[in-house]
Amino acid sequence: MLWSRLFIPTLRENPAEAEVVSHQLLLRGGYIRQLGAGIYNYLYLAQRSLLKIQTIVREEMDAIGAQEFYLPGLNPAEVWQESGRYDVMGDNLFRLKDRYGRPLCLGMTHEEVMTIIARGELRSYKQLPQIWYQIQTKFRDEPRPKSGLLRVRQFIMKDSYSFDLAPEGLDVSYEKHRVAYCRIFDRCGLDYVAVEAHSGAMGGSQSQEFMVATNAGEDYVVSCKQTGYAANLEKAVSRPVPPAVPDPDGDLKPEEIHTPNQKTIEEVAAFLKIPATSLMKSLVLIADGTPYIAVLRGDHQLSETKFQSATGCQEFRPAHPEEMRQLLGADAGSLGPVGINGIRIITDAALEGRKNMVSGANKDDYHLKNVTPGKDYTAEYHDLRQVAEGDTEVNTGAPLEIRKTVEIGHIFKLGYKYSHSMGLNVLDHNGVETPVIMGSYGIGIERVLCAGVELFSDDNGMSLPVSIAPFEVVITPVKIADAGLKAAADKLYEELKALSVDVLYDDRDLSPGVKFKDADLIGVPYRVNIGKKLADGKVELVERRTKKTVEVPVAEAAAAIKAAIEATLPKAAH
RNA sequence: CGGGGCGUGGCUCAGCCUGGUUAGAGCGCCUGGUUCGGGACCAGGAGGCCGGUGGUUCAAAUCCACUCGCCCCGACCA
Numbered sequence: 001m002l003w004s005r006l007f008i009p010t011l012r013e014n015p016a017e018a019e020v021v022s023h024q025l026l027l028r029g030g031y032i033r034q035l036g037a038g039i040y041n042y043l044y045l046a047q048r049s050l051l052k053i054q055t056i057v058r059e060e061m062d063a064i065g066a067q068e069f070y071l072p073g074l075n076p077a078e079v080w081q082e083s084g085r086y087d088v089m090g091d092n093l094f095r096l097k098d099r100y101g102r103p104l105c106l107g108m109t110h111e112e113v114m115t116i117i118a119r120g121e122l123r124s125y126k127q128l129p130q131i132w133y134q135i136q137t138k139f140r141d142e143p144r145p146k147s148g149l150l151r152v153r154q155f156i157m158k159d160s161y162s163f164d165l166a167p168e169g170l171d172v173s174y175e176k177h178r179v180a181y182c183r184i185f186d187r188c189g190l191d192y193v194a195v196e197a198h199s200g201a202m203g204g205s206q207s208q209e210f211m212v213a214t215n216a217g218e219d220y221v222v223s224c225k226q227t228g229y230a231a232n233l234e235k236a237v238s239r240p241v242p243p244a245v246p247d248p249d250g251d252l253k254p255e256e257i258h259t260p261n262q263k264t265i266e267e268v269a270a271f272l273k274i275p276a277t278s279l280m281k282s283l284v285l286i287a288d289g290t291p292y293i294a295v296l297r298g299d300h301q302l303s304e305t306k307f308q309s310a311t312g313c314q315e316f317r318p319a320h321p322e323e324m325r326q327l328l329g330a331d332a333g334s335l336g337p338v339g340i341n342g343i344r345i346i347t348d349a350a351l352e353g354r355k356n357m358v359s360g361a362n363k364d365d366y367h368l369k370n371v372t373p374g375k376d377y378t379a380e381y382h383d384l385r386q387v388a389e390g391d392t393e394v395n396t397g398a399p400l401e402i403r404k405t406v407e408i409g410h411i412f413k414l415g416y417k418y419s420h421s422m423g424l425n426v427l428d429h430n431g432v433e434t435p436v437i438m439g440s441y442g443i444g445i446e447r448v449l450c451a452g453v454e455l456f457s458d459d460n461g462m463s464l465p466v467s468i469a470p471f472e473v474v475i476t477p478v479k480i481a482d483a484g485l486k487a488a489a490d491k492l493y494e495e496l497k498a499l500s501v502d503v504l505y506d507d508r509d510l511s512p513g514v515k516f517k518d519a520d521l522i523g524v525p526y527r528v529n530i531g532k533k534l535a536d537g538k539v540e541l542v543e544r545r546t547k548k549t550v551e552v553p554v555a556e557a558a559a560a561i562k563a564a565i566e567a568t569l570p571k572a573a574h
Numbered sequence: 575c576g577g578g579g580c581g582u583g584g585c586u587c588a589g590c591c592u593g594g595u596u597a598g599a600g601c602g603c604c605u606g607g608u609u610c611g612g613g614a615c616c617a618g619g620a621g622g623c624c625g626g627u628g629g630u631u632c633a634a635a636u637c638c639a640c641u642c643g644c645c646c647c648g649a650c651c652a
Contacts, residue, residue: 012601012613013586017645037644085652092651109652143575143650151651218651410652440652460612479610513612520612531611540611 001471003506007044009033010518020216022453023148025462029522031470038145038153045522046449048470050156053188053448054135056467057158060184064176066131066160071113073137077103079112083421094139094153106139111418111440114161119424122436125165128426129173133160135445147216149446150406156446161414162439165428170413170437174206177411177441181210184443185408187570189465190451192408195221196231198305207412210443214454217406222387226398234305237383238391238400240297240350244275248356252370254338257358259367263333265298268367272358275299280351280359280371282335284324287313291327294384295337295359295373296348303386310346310382328362336360337377338368347373348384406454408447414438453523456545462523463545466568471504473561474524478512478531488539488554489530495558501565520544525568526561530554 009030017034018024026032031046042050058068077095080086086093086105094106107113114132122128138157145152162173178194185192190212197209209232211221222236223229231237262271269276279298284291285307292311294302307316321331327343328335336359337345351357355372373379391400418424419435428434449468456463466472473496477489489505496503504524506515512531519527529540538551541560552560 009584011585015585016580016587019646034644089652090650111652140651144646144648146646412652414652442652476611481610509610511610511612511614513610513614516612518613529611 001504003474003504004508006504008518008522009043010521018148020147020150020454021457022150022216022450025453025457025521025523026148026450029461031522032149038142038151040149040152040154045470049449049452049464049468050445052468052470053445054156054158056187057135057184057443057445060180060187061131061133061158061160063183064131064180066133066180069114069117069132069134071107071110071117071134071136073107073139075105075107075113077105079116080105083112083115083418085112092140092142094141107136108138108140109157109440109442110134110136110159111161111414111438112422115418115422115424115438118163118436119422122163122424122426125426125428125434128163128165128436129169130163131160131173131176132163133158133441147218149450150216151218152446155444158443158445160441162441163424163436164439165426165434165436167437170415170439173439174411174413177439178208181409181411181441181443183570185210185448188448188452188468189456189568190408190448191455192451193221193223193230193405195223196235197410197412198232198234198309205413205415207410209407210409210411211405212408212451212455213403213405214451215404216450216454217404219405219407221403221405222391222400223403224393224396224398224400227393227396229393229400233387233402234303236387236400237394238387239394239397240300240385240388241277241390243277243297243354245278247278247354248370250356252356252372254368254370254376256361256363256366257369258365259334260365262365262367263331268358269298272367272369274358278357280336280357280373282337282360284319284327284332284335285316286319286323287311287316291319291323291343292316293328293335293337293340293343293345294348295345295351295379296385297350297354299388300348300350301386301388302384306382306384306386307346310384311344330360330362330364334360334362334364334366336362336368336371337373337379338362338371340377345377345380346382346384347379349381350385351379352381406447406451407444408451409441409443411441412439414440457523460517461521463520464523464525466525466565467570469523469525470502471524472502472565473526473528474504474506474519475528475530476506476512476515476519478529480507480509485530485534488534492528492530492539492554492557496561499558499562501558501562526564528557528561 011028014024015027018027033041096104135158139154142153164170192210192212194208194210197207220233222231262268265276276298281296281298283294351373356370358369359371361368416435424436425433452464452468453462475489477485493505525544527542537553539554539557540549542549
């Protein structure tokens, strides 16, 4: 492609609205333009990259025997009503009406539609397993679109669905996807981790997220370099930092102590001159209308997802001040689990075995010392604690790391949720109607691009992996008006095209600095400078990411570039 | 939905508090010329109903009200 003929509107300055790196660079590099909040135009460069990503996804999905469909983004409301998600999704689902007033919605995913196809056509176990996928635009009315292409209201997603007769079959389909996803993200040149994930409101048992570490992300991943353990913070488990001081010995009885105006853990700890690890934190929560008390070590944080799993509730919130007073007779700051009747108390497992700790006394300005969980109140232990900095791996005690990440893919075992709610059954070997077990697997196409940009950029712009860069190489004659340079560039351009290299030819009549800056900005992985060294029959081959420059004879340039590109591209699966 | 910020040529921003000639700058863009190894230089030029509506005033980019849009934090998020 001739750069002079292309629409690549690069920007010298960062647009004011862009905060995260990928957003800034995609805007500056002329990849995208915003149309509205969370709605973007993908211009030529973005489209080229996204198509390359999609091609990789297709090849790897096809390689595991998945079949590509294309399903509507516009769905009748009944489809979603049937599964119950029309209500569950709330405002996240875009809803509209047709001219006759019939309710429709825009698909966020396609479990329902796929299930409808399946239940109409899959009749026998002989037709299983099936893996169906599509690459489609999805819509979500995000409460807060942000971070450029990372959280948007319209985006492209590869979603696939597996249908199996039995859990063992699902295990196979799931594993196929896991392997395919690794191949896809490897081929896209990303550094990622597959982590254990919370299965969420979707139901289902096992679930893994593919995460890329970046500050632009919104998820946290806990990982261990030594053991390879990796999990979403929502689900991660760890060994807490041991208590700062040992618990007082003896079979002591709870005893009130006056703690005037000492409310927060820090205040109480300072006042009593004991570390936060010797305190108990009591939280009053209203889950699906029922009050609960969650008890944790003073320095620990409640994990919302773990609390939800422990109680099995749909949603919960902290109790209002009046509710706390009404239920426990004291304000937040003096609450504790001792002497409570009729409220379920859930204690974090980190308190198991502790004794003679300090908790609130359920009496303003008083705390209790010598509280022993399980003795002074009934302790029902659950893992409620969010993993914190400094924790160590459960089994080995190896150090854990907490990193901010962005989710680029998710695979999970759906189970029978849709088969049951929507009636997807087949006849098994014995002619008995059996519900089909499903899996669901997604990849955010734009997020793969964003992750590539986030991962690989410097002050000059992006340096995308070869496999997803819009072009593989850019030819930059230093001075296009120089007939000799132009002739050499023309020739190299033709040679590279003949070798099927994705080549961009910067034939613009601009000063070299501008062309170098632009090339660096849009992130083309290789650049060939054709300039004064041509007098010696040489051109420069520059690697964008490392800035490494080698001189090669013009005649060998095309082959050298081809070889460099080949060397970086992992092969497709078959 | 709660909190904060911002809307002025394509981009980045100044001007607004303290109303008053023709609304500015840099970058970009167009024309001509000189340049040509990391965002060149000279000369000339085009481009803005100051987000919208209503109000106050002799007079509004500037003050007031409403409204729309965008960004950020929080809440939320298969």
